[in-house]
Amino acid sequence: MKGTKLVACASRCIGSSNRLIAVHSRGKATAATAEAPRSARQSTSFTLNLFRGQFEPSQVFPFPEPLSDDQRQMLTELVPPVEKFFQEVNDPAKNDADAQIEDGTLAGLWELGAFGLQVPTELGGLGLSNTQYARLVEVVGAHDLGVGITLGAHQSIGFKGVLLFGDPQQKAHYLPRVTGGEYAAFCLTEPSSGSDAGSIKTRAVLAPDGKHFILNGSKIWISNGGIAEIMTVFAQTPIEKDGKTVDKVTAFIVERSFGGVSSGPPENKMGIRCSNTTEVYFEDVKVPVANVLGGVGNGFKVAMNILNNGRFGMAAALAGTQRSALRQAAEHAATRVQFGKRLCEFGGVQEKLARMAMLQYVTESLAYMVSGNMDSGCQDYHLEAAISKVFASDSAWTVVDESIQILGGMGYMKATGLERVLRDLRIFRIFEGTNDILRLFVALTGIQFAGSHLQELMRAFKNPTAHLGLIFSEAGKRATRAVGLARGADLDPLVAPELRGAARELARCVLEYGACVEATLRKYGRGVLDEQLVLNRLAAGAIDAYTTAAVLSRASRAQRLQLPSAQHEMGLAESWAEEATERMGSLAGALAPRALRHGQRLSSLGQAVAEAGGQPSRTPHNV
Structure with missing residues (x-):
């Protein structure tokens, strides 16, 4: 499948250029001429600038402190x-067994x-900031992910579009209802369009009276789909563009009470069984034109912004899940005696616990770094939010799996609850943007950003006398990098003294990463869209860079505030940074021809397996 199909939001960002080759420049044009380079987009996003080999510290150092007293x-x-409610009232095992949350x-x-x-x-809510929201979601994630999905499907995506894009009338009409007992749902996925959101078939056509859209279609795997009274629904609508009628996605606020809305039976799922998941059907539903959300034809933008805005919450929830699982594993390791020793005295178990703690620490750092930046008014956080979701869902699976391993046979029993948590976790690498798609999203969006800056430089060469500052600035950077004299950003003032060595290594790696991106773009040009092996390796490097910056920043905060856990946090940060x-x-080796x-x-080989419908080779003793 082509990159443009796999991640429409990223490929649309690429634009129409045939020269996706990039280097960064801070130089400015000195004369306004017909051939003056158009100013490349600027950003304070750490990850976007990483793709240019530039260390942008403003969203990572110091660690965000967005909360007022x-x-x-x-x-x-x-x-x-x-906390008390989830300890004393909610029963996650019963919710799972009954496949529904108890009414009480x-x-x-x-x-x-x-x-x-x-x-x-x-309008009836608690008015929490993103950071406050993250803290409460972390509590929920530590106790019951199925309940967490019911809550998240309602507010993180279900009515989030009304919060982000609703006009005053829409907010006044719907927000008191979704806080007063009416459930909400987010209806995007269809049987034929999972990750390819642009290919949805549900349609909405303006009625002859011009007052309503007539909505027809169906959605699949909708969380809260069987109980939601208010839904954010995405449908193709015909619009006029350049004298032609074309289909573009539009977002609608749809009420079950409009008529023509129905839902199938709850799905029988592997995990998050207590959350309600159904198909939803729309048959000649009359949706008032006043219920268009974000403007006709802007549905794709609405959907992507809703998903981007809520991803940090997933990292916060899974940080709580990991913390809870780690607690169980640590308590067991500290008390279980085998061969005359407690498990925690064995080096292999010690390493497991350390790695689990490291993954939890990174996940938690990402959640609060992203939410803190959002609360501080940052606009370019989408790649960082995507990284937080990918890392959190991968790490949570590892941490809970290792917790089961440490508990041994006991961990495999239902009584400990870890088998339920593992089943619940599996969906997090799939929904709200599969991790595979989000890795491509990170790589493609970063490449597009980097590409715009080299285009600016190439245009400058068409009129060199007017743009000497830009040209010589880039020439100097390349020369020092080529002879190994480039040192990267000076991060010493930003990190704890004990972490300065790790920070310097990160700064050096950022420079080398930018060189790898440029070499990749020179090699493939626009064809990089179809080079998923390359894109995945670049995404892995971006994840490593951002996670390292996050933990170095957080551990430095701990040291600065002289927190009791400061030494432990610096140990976790240094260990993660080193790896x-x-x-x-x-990375350069991973992008080399042999690799x-x-x-x-x-x-x-994978293509051969798919075409054979399984393993093409026969068993050694097939008769």
Whole structure:
């Protein structure tokens, strides 16, 4: 499948240029001429600038501190009752066995205000910031991911479009309802369009009276689909563009009460069994034109912004899941005696616990770095949010799996709850953007950003006398890099003294990463869209770089504030940085012809397996 099909949002960002080759420049044109380079897009995103080999510290150092005293006090008052509720009222094992949340639990969650955490107080919600929301979601993730999905499907995506794109009338009409007992759902996925959101078939056509759209189609795997009264629905609508009628996706607020809305039976799922998941059908549904969300034809933008805006919450929830699983494993390792020793005295178990703690620490750091930047008004956080989702869902699986391993046979029993958590976790690498798609999204979006800057430089060469500053700036950077004198950004003032060596290595790796991106673009040009093996390796490097920056920043904060855990945090950060930068250092080798030939061989083998409908080779003793 082509890259443009696999991640429409990323490929659309690529634009129409045939020269996706990039280097960064801070130089400015000195004369306005017909051939003056158009200014390349600027950003404070760490990950976007990484693709140019530039270390942009503003969104990573210092670690975000977005909470006011009042907001901290509010969290102090909110967290204990939520913790108590999940410890004493909610029964995750029963929810899982019954494949539904108990009525008393749901009533209690509504009473707590858990279904309207970020809705303004004047419209019935708690008015929490992203960071406050992350903290409460972390509590939920530590106890019951199925309940977490019910809550998240409602507010993180279900009515999030109304919060982000709703006009005053839409907000006033719907937000008090979704905080007052009416469930919401997000209806995007269809049987024939999973990751390829642009290929949806559901259609909405303006009625002859011009007052309604007539909506027809169906959606699949919709969380809260069987209980939602209010839905954000995406459908193709015909619009006039350049004298032609074309289909573009539009977002609608649809009520079940409009008529023609129905849903199938709950799906029988592997995990998150207590969350309601159904198909939803729309048959000649009359949707008022006033219920268009974000403008006709802007549905793709609405959908992507909803998903991008909510991904940090998944990292926060899974940080809580990992913390809970790690606690179980650590308690067992500290008390279980085998061969005359406690498990925690064995080097192999110690390494497992350390790696689990490291993954949890990175996940938690990402969640609060992204939410903190969002609360501080940052606009370019989409790649960082995608990285947080990918890393969190991969890490949570590893941490819970290793927790089961440490508990041994006991961990495999239902009584410990870990087998349920493992089943619940599996969906997180799939929904709200599969990890495979999000890796391509990160790589393609970063490449597009980098490409615009080299185009600026290439245009400058058409009129060199007017743009000497830009040209010489880039020439100097390339020369020092070529002879090994480039040192990268000076991060010493930004990190704890004990972490400066790790920070310097990260800065050096950022420079080398930019060189790898440029070499890749020179080699493939626009054809890089179809080079998924290459894109995945670049995405892995970006994840390593951002996660390293996040933990170095957070651990430095701990040291600066003299937190009791500071030494432990710096140990975790230094260990992660050492491993991550070592992987980044091997990126050039991973993109070398020999490594790529190996990847191409695997691609060919995979294609053969698909075409054979399984393993093409026969068993040795087939008769």
